[in-house]
Amino acid sequence: MKKNRTIAGFMIGIFLVSLLWALFAGNSAISTKEIIQVLIGKGTSVQQTILFRVRIPRIVAAAFTGAALSVSGFLLQNSLNNVLASPGILGIHNGAGLFVLLYAWLFPYRYAGKGIAAFLGALLVTAVIYLLTTKTGISKTSVVLSGVAISALCLSGIDMIISLKPETVADRTAFSLGGFGSLNSTAVWMAVPVIVIVLFVSILTAPALDLMLLGDEVASGLGLSVRRYRILHITCAALLSGAAVSMCGIIGFVGLIVPNVVRLFYRGKSRGALLFVVLLGAEFLLICDTLGRVLFFPYELPCGLFLSLIGAPFLIWMLIRRRKRLGVK
């Protein structure tokens, strides 16, 4: 408990630092001093535009995307009782991608509906995964493998649409290379409230996740409507992925890595774990995006680059460390 509190304090600290860094990082477009001036109401209109309409929406999008994708992964992992589950691996991202492309094909130039299309795609793939898991009772490995298969299926659908309608290529590429460099603010303002609501629902119903980890029969014996909660959480996961994907395209890896990193250091109930997942996911993407933004200004580096660069070795290091610790015992 005490350890958890220390870690929580540490993580909130990192979160605040990354938030402040993202907000105040100066560059040749706007210096830190100018940002402070804008915040106290003394900036020029150009500086106001940069801060309020470029930078802050971007920070908001990065933080919420990080939180949404991480929690999405966490919910999937717990409710399918499978630590390998994540929106990327189960094909939910590609499902969302396929639907965005279908939408772009059927209703070109109507951007507003893309978010809903992404969500529908995510939900459809999730529903298929859910049915596969519950109706056929296939093993955890098979769930992951069928996710890979569904992912490939969606990908071939994507390729088919591109072959038939080459003009949709632009949508496809912009979509699969996720990032926050050029945000569509409509998408952001549509996605953020969805994410906030779903996060609250997830945190509220987190105890159900704990029970589900004990097995369906135990959970049911404790008075949990297992089916109802599983559907609720999987829908939440799809909503979160769909919302994130509609904002900034596909950003893989976060949904898999963040919950697993949290599991490595946190032992406790899901509600606490969820708060850690939200924090770590948000600060992880904030840091990656800010790095991509400031390192080579005015060049932008895609945040997915840092995601893998920082995330992958970190996860491997954590796994080895844990292995060693157990080995000594």
Next chain:
Amino acid sequence: MIQVENLTMKYTYGPSFLVPHATFLPGEIATVIGRNGSGKSTFLRALAGQMPYEGSIRIGEKELKTLNPIERARQIAFLPQNVNVAHLSVKMLVEHGRYPYHGNVRRLNKEDDEHVERALFMAGLSDLSGRELGELSGGEQRRAFLAMVIAQNTPMILLDEPTTYMDHRYQEDFYEVLKKLAGEGKGIVMVCHDIVQSFTYSDRIFLMQDRCLSEGMTPEELAKEEACLRENFGAVMKKDSDPKALYRYTMKR
């Protein structure tokens, strides 16, 4: 008290099972025995409200089907044979037993804490409460889950093969806990494949044979049904009068 009348249970693909009449009383350890695949576990699952059924299962005055999951979990606790050993401490596991009372929103209050402490104490886990579940032995894990079920504080407790994978010592301790619970007026219904244990520790035994559950009998009564026992288990049960015997009954050819 659980009263069962004309119960039929059926899997979508497979045979159906029948229970014409059975009553499980408070303060009593009742054991369901039978050969593998005879439908013991199915019956227990039906009692736990986790199997569709026809006929009637009454919990006190109410029909099981009409209870919502939370109401059901306040009447019946169920420990299935297969559980997942999740990453959590023993204490947290036992606290889950209070879920039917606090649900998703409310925090644990003093009353919950008392039930948790008592359950840990009864299961002999007070010293291990801070330990990680995964670090415990199989028998200790089993007792931790029993403690969770005890914390649920229900009039009836259903246990499916609770002593599997347990050393003899642990088994004995485990049954002592069950006796204490029965002494407090809890009704216990257990499925057990070990006939000797069943005869030794049960107040009444129900035999599942030919997909049908017999009326409950005391071990003495059932021991007299030699033909029936021979048919089902290839052996008969004899009372062991040696005071040093571990079990009150032994199996004989």
Next chain:
Amino acid sequence: MKGLKRLLFALLALFVVTVTGCAKEQKEALSKSTTKERVIALSKSNAELWVLAGGTLLATSDDAFEIEGLDADVKNLGDMDHVSLEAIAALDPDYLIVFSTDPAQKALGEAAQEIGIEVRYTNIDGYRDYEEVMTEFTTYTGREDLYELYVNQVKEQINQVKERVPKEADEKTYLLLHVSATKSKAEKNDYFASEIFNDLGLSNIAADGSVFEELSMEAILTADPAYIFVVPRGDEKKAMESFESIFAADPAWESLSAVKEGHYMLLPKDLFGLKPNHRWGNAYEEAYQLIYP
């Protein structure tokens, strides 16, 4: 723990407030002006069009700095696909020119539109697109003289070349290959240089792509084009080396009539690899010389 959770929720609430605050900010109306004083063009081609139309640039991407006659104070925004929106916003432009076919630029354009910048998406697939864009740009800059020079005169030059094409001759076929160090690709009719050859009385065997997408030797042998044009991409020498070693080394290559008759030629990159813009007439002239020497 309780205190921490409160702090977290407070942070979340703060976020929501910021979000709604920004949403309000969003609703300002955009105004379109007919004069473009502060212009940013991404990519060499877009920058060149604006400069040709007599406009001055505030900033452009680094590939455009080869353009002659670019003012010394034009700012460099870096790689054309990784430009920072903040850097653009800081220059307070009133007009941004990007490619509509480049996903990264298209997304950036959409984001720029949302912060009140007018954006022009260009997609030059042939001379007609060039003419349309130049007509628009010279209107903005008010340079009728440049319209005359870079649109009318170019059009005139093209028409002269086209008139010289023998009418009665059989329609001959060609294959236009775009080769780089890693990949060779047959260009379809939507490529701007295909339009030039089509205008000069040839027909593209890969008109709609399909079979030639993966550059199947069988398909090429069957169609047996009269001409094979090769446009190198990137490093010219390396591109040609790789093409010669992989593709032209195929023994079947020698049996193609275009190769046998010496109608297999390398096209200059500046006219047929990049959009020739004001030299569109020269590209027609050059192509004519190759076909009808």
